[in-house]
Amino acid sequence: GENVEQHPSTLSVQEGDSAVIKCTYSDSASNYFPWYKQELGKRPQLIIDIRSNVGEKKDQRIAVTLNKTAKHFSLHITETQPEDSAVYFCAASRDYKLSFGAGTTVTVRA
Amino acid sequence: DAGVTQSPTHLIKTRGQQVTLRCSPKSGHDTVSWYQQALGQGPQFIFQYYEEEERQRGNFPDRFSGHQFPNYSSELNVNALLLGDSALYLCASSGQYRGLAITDTQYFGPGTRLTVL
Numbered sequence: 001g002e003n004v005e006q007h008p009s010t011l012s013v014q015e016g017d018s019a020v021i022k023c024t025y026s027d028s029a030s031n032y033f034p035w036y037k038q039e040l041g042k043r044p045q046l047i048i049d050i051r052s053n054v055g056e057k058k059d060q061r062i063a064v065t066l067n068k069t070a071k072h073f074s075l076h077i078t079e080t081q082p083e084d085s086a087v088y089f090c091a092a093s094r095d096y097k098l099s100f101g102a103g104t105t106v107t108v109r110a
Numbered sequence: 111d112a113g114v115t116q117s118p119t120h121l122i123k124t125r126g127q128q129v130t131l132r133c134s135p136k137s138g139h140d141t142v143s144w145y146q147q148a149l150g151q152g153p154q155f156i157f158q159y160y161e162e163e164e165r166q167r168g169n170f171p172d173r174f175s176g177h178q179f180p181n182y183s184s185e186l187n188v189n190a191l192l193l194g195d196s197a198l199y200l201c202a203s204s205g206q207y208r209g210l211a212i213t214d215t216q217y218f219g220p221g222t223r224l225t226v227l
Contacts, residue, residue, distance in 0.1 A: 001169070006152075032214050043114075043200070043218045044153065089152050096141065096204065096214045097166050100152030 002027040004092050006101025014109050019077040021104045023090035026071065032093035033066060033073045038103075039086045047088075048075070080108045112137050114203050114219035122225045123191050131186040131222045135203030141165075142184040143216060144176060145200040153200055159184050160205075188224075196226045 003026040013019050025033075031052040036044035050057045050064045050073065057064050061080075066073040077084055085108045090101045115134045123129050135142050141160045145153035155168035159178035178184045182203075188195055202216035 004152075034215065036218075043220045046215065046217065049215065091152075093214050095166065096143075096158065097155055097168070098143070098145075098153070098202075098216060099155065102152050103150075 002030060002092055002094060002097075002099035004090060004099050004101040006090050006104055008104060009102065010105045010107070012107045012109060013080050015080060015082060017080055019075075019080055019084070019106055019108075021075045021088055021090065021106075022072060023074070023092075023101050024070075024072040025092040025099075027092065027094055027099075028068075028071065030092040030094045030099075033064070034091050034093070034098070035062075035064060035075050036089045036091065036100075037086045038089065044089060077106075080106075082108050082110055084108050114201060114217055116199075116201050116219040116222050118222060119220070120223045120225075122227065124227050125191055125193060127191050127226075128187065128189045129191060129224060131188075131199050131201075131224070132183065133186070133201030133203075133219055134183045135201075135205070136217050138205070139203035139217075140182050140205040141203060142178060142182065143202045143204070144184070144186045145202065145218075146170070147198040147200055147221070149197070156186070191226045193226050196224060198223050 034049035038044045063076045091098045143158040144156040147153040157167040162178045198221045200221045201219045204216045
């Protein structure tokens with residue numbers, strides 16, 4: 001089955017700096033890569049996604065890049081704000097089944 | 111536009127008991143997936159229902175079973191509960207949206223926190 005690895009497990013950044021989270025996947029047939037943000041005690045919320053026919057996607061301060069050859073994808077958050085503090089999960093999808101990474105706890109220091 | 115809803119919010123059971131969790135998908139969605147999220151970990155795929163049938167299953171024992179109703183809502187049943195079944199159980203819905211073909215974009219419900227004592 002699909003195996004998704006996510007790094008780092010924790011990330012502390014100064015407010016206004018950028019944060020980068022990286023994921024690798026094992027199944028070359030995976031074709032959809034969403035990112036979810038989960039605040040303490042709340043549901044995972046989809047923040048951005050990318051499909052295998054696209055190399056990069058941006059939505060305001062958030063961007064995702066995908067390298068199909070290397071089987072890795074990354075989340076970039078620019079100009080971080082305190083409300084960006086949360087756990088972020090990457091996922092890879094094949095046949096509508098999501099396989100998640102272990103998560104990255106992001107702390108934005110004021 | 112109603113989002114994904116789940117009930118109950120919290121549940122406490124003892125080992126050996128059985129539990130049923132419920133999920134109503136987002137309006138217009140016809141596919142329901144269930145995930146188990148242990149504390150400090152990412153969600154793990156349990157199974158997915160589409161057209162009232164189990165379409166895919168993850169690496170979970172047969173103690174975990176489900177059902178989808180004609181209105182697309184779904185239930186997750188867990189028999190013979192073990193301490194290790196304590197987790198947040200998440201339901202996610204996907205499917206046709208605004209007449210488009212089936213999409214794999216999944217939206218999560220708030221989850222049911224199950225504690226097994």
